[in-house]
Amino acid sequence: MCDQSGAERVGEIIETSTVGFVAECDELHCLPPLGSLVRVRGAEGEVIYAVVTYGETGSIDPGRRVVRRGSADLRDQAIYQRNPELRHVLRSVFSAAAIAYRRGDRLSYLLPPLPPPLHFSVERVSLPEAQEVTDQPRYFAILAQYRGEIPADQLLAAHARYLYDVRQSDRDWLERAARELARIFKHDYDRLVPLLEALDPDLA
Amino acid sequence: MTLDVAAIAEELQRLAFETATGECDGWNALEKAVRQLDEANLEERLRTAKTSWLLARATHSYRGAWPSPxxxxxxxxxxxxxxxxxxxxxxxxxxxxxxxxxxxxxxxxxxxxxxxxxxxxxxxxxxxxxxxxxxxxxxxxxxxxxxxxxxxxxxxxxxxxxxxxxxxxxxxxxxxxxxxxxxxxxxxxxxxxxxxxxxxxxxxxxxxxxxxxxxPGSSDVMNALRVSVCDYPPQGRTVNCDHCRARIFTEGHHPACDILPDVPDRVLFEHVMRLEPGxxxxxxxxxxxxxxxxxxxxxxxxxxxxxxxxxxxxxxxxxxxxxxxxxxxxxxxxxxxxxxxxxxxxxxxxxxxxxxxRAEERRAVEILVDRLLAEHGVVMRRSAKDRSKRGRYV
The missing domain is CATH 3.30.2170 (archaeoglobus fulgidus dsm 4304 fold)
Structure with a gap:
């Protein structure tokens, strides 16, 4: 349904703020996964890195409700084949929280000085770049304070899980991430344990 | 709110009742008119009829239906x-x-x-x-x-x-x-x-x-049916609706076609011709x-x-x-x-x-026009009536 390989661009910013942005996908259903890393090139040449915090697909027009199109004989992908207009009246959008920005060679784990401009492109982050940006999980503290559509713990767990896969099960990084989580939640054991379990059951 | 709904509710109730019952009047006459329709005779009547409303001419037949291909x-x-x-x-x-x-x-x-x-x-x-x-x-x-x-x-x-x-x-x-x-x-x-x-x-x-x-609100076929039940031709006269209608006032005449209900063609084809879905x-x-x-x-x-x-x-x-x-x-x-x-x-x-x-888009265009004019030093002067509607006060 959605070929995630190839093109870097996944969508375009339709709402923006200092703490993050909302983007509409170029292709229906082609959402970047929860917790994955995306980037935007800002107006002044800086690169803003953000973690995907939420995704949804619905009607482009909020006044038009989505109704059932299928039946026992017509389901899933065949519905889209039979109703070609759906790709034009539905859209997928996702939110992302800014965690860092790069200006020149300098990478800062801070919110960007300026929000990324509206209508700028949101891109996937290549493997080596993702590995570099997330090498030191100090920015986990920003995500731990996330307030949005999903609980911050779910976001952290999804992000850590995504990175562990991106980093090809790098145990050294996993330990650094676990230590960072333990530091953030040192006074909140009840939140820490499920997070470590989500990351790797052996860690808890 | 300045519209007193209660003041018109009674009238609306009467209207709803008349609408619900009115469509049934003359139903039997309409069924009969369709059943007894002599298409060749109607064609002849239509050729000479003088009417002020639109008349449908069948290219094949007034009756008959074609199922969905x-x-x-x-x-x-x-x-x-x-x-x-x-x-x-x-x-x-x-x-x-x-x-x-x-x-x-x-x-x-x-x-x-x-x-x-x-x-x-x-x-x-x-x-x-x-x-x-x-x-x-x-x-x-x-x-x-x-x-x-x-x-x-x-x-x-x-x-x-x-x-x-x-x-x-x-x-x-x-x-x-x-x-x-x-x-x-x-x-x-x-x-x-x-x-x-x-x-x-x-x-x-x-x-x-x-x-x-x-x-659709059109009645072209119903109007042709009215011509088919007109009593002028049996009297040796051609169908002439203006003449017939004028006699309502001069002679208290009752037009023969008044036996048919005042319904549009869509009612005729749904309830009398009984078109099947498709x-x-x-x-x-x-x-x-x-x-x-x-x-x-x-x-x-x-x-x-x-x-x-x-x-x-x-x-x-x-x-x-x-x-x-x-x-x-x-x-x-x-x-x-x-x-x-x-x-x-x-x-x-x-x-x-x-x-x-949409309304907000209409407003956005108005604002854009105001702004562009202001950039050229023109302050938008709308009519006093329009300004009075936009800036409401008591």
Whole structure:
């Protein structure tokens, strides 16, 4: 349904703020996964890195409700084949929280000085770049304070899980991430344990 | 709230009762008139009848129905619709905007869709006024409506060029520009010329076009039935409605056709002719005089179609009605389109959604005009009446 390989661009910013942005996908259903890393090139040449915090697909027009199109004989992908207009009246959008920005060679784990401009492109982050940006999980503290559509713990767990896969099960990084989580939640054991379990059951 | 709903509620109740019961009056007479209809005799009566209303002429028969043909495995549909920002009489800047929505849907393998809209602003003297040597008519209201109809059809002709056959063009509403009958010749020519050019282009491309009218109020076939029950011919007189109606006041005369209920054709075809869902009536020729100015091949004819939820009127040019295969394509495509969007053609629904200009968008254009004028040092002076409506106070 959605070929995630190839093109870097996944969508375009339709709402923006200092703490993050909302983007509409170029292709229906082609959402970047929860917790994955995306980037935007800002107006002044800086690169803003953000973690995907939420995704949804619905009607482009909020006044038009989505109704059932299928039946026992017509389901899933065949519905889209039979109703070609759906790709034009539905859209997928996702939110992302800014965690860092790069200006020149300098990478800062801070919110960007300026929000990324509206209508700028949101891109996937290549493997080596993702590995570099997330090498030191100090920015986990920003995500731990996330307030949005999903609980911050779910976001952290999804992000850590995504990175562990991106980093090809790098145990050294996993330990650094676990230590960072333990530091953030040192006074909140009840939140820490499920997070470590989500990351790797052996860690808890 | 200044509308006292309670004050009109009683009257509305009476109206609802009359509407609910009124349609039943004369039902038996209508059934009988259809059953006993002598089509050859009616044709003879219609040839000489003098009436002031539109009469449908059957191209084959008044009775009879055609079930829905099989939907082709592969077909395309092109639909366009337009929306207007009317000239604002209270604004110092005169312009209007036509926003056209266009949809091309292809079904089969592979299926596909192209959908888009484009807006155009008109502000030149030629766009805003039509004139001959003595008159200057503003392009607004009904006249602007003709321009929109023309542009909708022209846009469909453009979209058809990139659609693979077989393809059907759908338009929302009538293809009979009957409103031009009351316009001066130079206005009628201004609208009809490009409209007929677009119909001709579709005919030459062998792409059928159909105007879809939901919940039609027309009574062309009912009017023909009235002629069939007229008691003038048995008295050796030709049907003459003006004469007959005038006698109501002079002699207390009761016209024979008053036994038939005052219902539109859609009621006739749903409840008396009993069209099945998906079926259509035979094709009828319209008596609208504006059609005398259409080329014979493009003269609009019509049939009634049960979409599954209602009886709609579908208008097609004569060349489409004459070609059995193309007429079946139109019939099947509309039934299929209606099944996809709860009784109204899906392509028209989407074209409308793309064309419609919402209240907040209208306001956004007004604000933009205000701002652009202000940038040039012009402070927008709206009419006092308009300002009074915008800045309400007590």
């Amino acid at each position: 099989a939907v082709p495995n592969r077909y395309g549909v092109v639909a366009t619709d337009g929306s207007l920002l009317n000239p604002d009489r209270h604004s110092p800047v005169r312009y209007y905007v036509i926003n056209l929505g266009g949809v091309v849907l292809s079904y089969g393998e592979p299926s596909g869709a192209r959908m888009g809209s484009h807006a155009r602003l008109y502000a030149s003297e030629d766009d805003l006024y039509l004139s001959d040597l003595s008159r200057r008519i503003p392009v607004s209201g009904a006249v602007l409506g003709f321009r929109r109809a023309v542009e909708e059809l022209q846009h469909a002709v453009e979209l058809v060029r990139s659609a693979d056959p077989p393809v059907v063009v759908l338009q929302d509403g009538t293809l009979i520009l009957w409103g031009l009958e009351s316009q001066p010749d130079f206005v009628a020519n201004w609208a009809l010329g490009p409209f007929l050019d677009a119909l001709k282009a579709l005919r030459e491309a062998q792409v059928p076009v159909a105007g879809f009218i939901s919940y 079926a259509r009536s035979n094709v009828f020729a319209s008596g609208s005089t504006i059609l005398d100015r259409y080329p014979e091949d493009d003269r609009i004819q019509f049939f009634y179609l049960h979409t599954g939820t209602e009886v709609a009127r579908v208008e097609v040019p004569a060349w489409v009605a004459r070609d059995r295969a193309i007429l079946e394509l139109v019939h099947a495509a509309i039934v299929d389109q209606c099944s996809r969007a709860r009784g109204y053609p899906l392509a028209l629904q989407e074209a409308h959604e793309l064309a419609v200009i």
